[in-house]
Amino acid sequence: MSSAPEFLLRSEQRSRWMRFDTAQLLKRFFFCERSLLVSQASWIPAIAPLEIKTGLARFIWQSAETANALRERVFELRFPSRLLEEEGTDRRLIELFDALKVSPSVPAFLLSAGTILLPALHKAYRAYLEASDLIADGPTHRFLQLALAEKAEQIGAFKLWIEATLSQNPEARSEAISWSDEVAHRLSAAGGVGVELRVDSTPAGPLEGAKAYSIPVHPARDQRFWPCRFYWPDIVDPSYFYGEGMQLQLRSAISHVNEVWAVEAGGIILSAFADLLPWEWIHNSARWTYDESRHCRMGYERLMAWGLDPAEIPLGTYIYESATVEGSGDVPTNMLGMLFFFETKNIRHKPERARLFHSYGDSLSEHDMDFDWADETLHASYGKRWLKELLGIRGQDPATYEEVRRNCEKSVNDYVGTATQAEIRDLKATAERLLKKANQLCQRSDR
């Protein structure tokens, strides 16, 4: 009898992972990205340098876009099921990623994210792209190539942030190192993020040195700026002229850079409601946080382009602190309410201001205001939608979202009422100095 094989058999690398295996790996990546971005968002208010605060907001948005693409791809691979199961056998790995939120300090957070967790994901993405099938799994390759490049950029940025932060806080070095060593040890015991299908063996239990997370009462501020609570005199003195001409150009840029509070509020709400609201909330609020970081940078870049010095520029805290002040209730809900209140309060002025800047020939302010306006229209809808959903989940009437907005307005007004005479005097002196300097810069550019 012939023993010739009955089938065409050939071992090919591209058949290494079947459809279901692929979905399992992509699901692991999804949960890693989700966890990373939620923790990163929670750290935004505690980080002082403007570059790191706004840079993190951008990386959170990148992670959210990658996670969203991963999530959609997992659904495609398991079609027709729309269920994305829980972490499953990756639960402990994801718990390790979640521990980033309870890092003991800013340097410890930066070090463990930048030198352990981000490189682990980068390595896993590269291994996945090398071993998976470009034909069957082409749709994944397209977005994961981008995610790989973004991870490399993120790791590079974290390296610089870690060096700068540790050089300014040398006393935090040893704690940061032992924390990230602990994270590294746990991760290697789990075999890294990896691309192996395995039984979860990551050690369980809290990490040594973990510190319970709490939302900072006061946001950290970049020390290069003039520190204050209220950043322009018209906030505390309604008779102070908002401005036109050069004064309006300056006032608008000051407003923009002071949207740093909105970046912090975005980070807080994203993280606080991540487990309560559906995935789309994280996706929306990551974009929201990133957009506010772009508005903040628009103001900063304009002020720098005009030749002003950060030490002369007031960077305030009053809106953030109106939401955290004692007796104001649930902080994340206040932050969401504050964002919604300010989005809807200011949006109507923006097209008119863009038109005025155009008439001054100030294309930079016009450009920034016009792009800002487009973002804010989207944000007002986010605010209304998610406040209503949140109220509904809590068993309250979703129609009362306007009440949350009004409470926030009242909290801000009450907080503004705490401004002292000395504070107002110093603020007016700083604003006058800045206006004088800007006036000199206008005359110089005339020559």
Ligand SMILES: [Fe+2]
């Ligand atoms: Fe904004």
Ligand SMILES: [Fe+2]
């Ligand atoms: Fe906004």
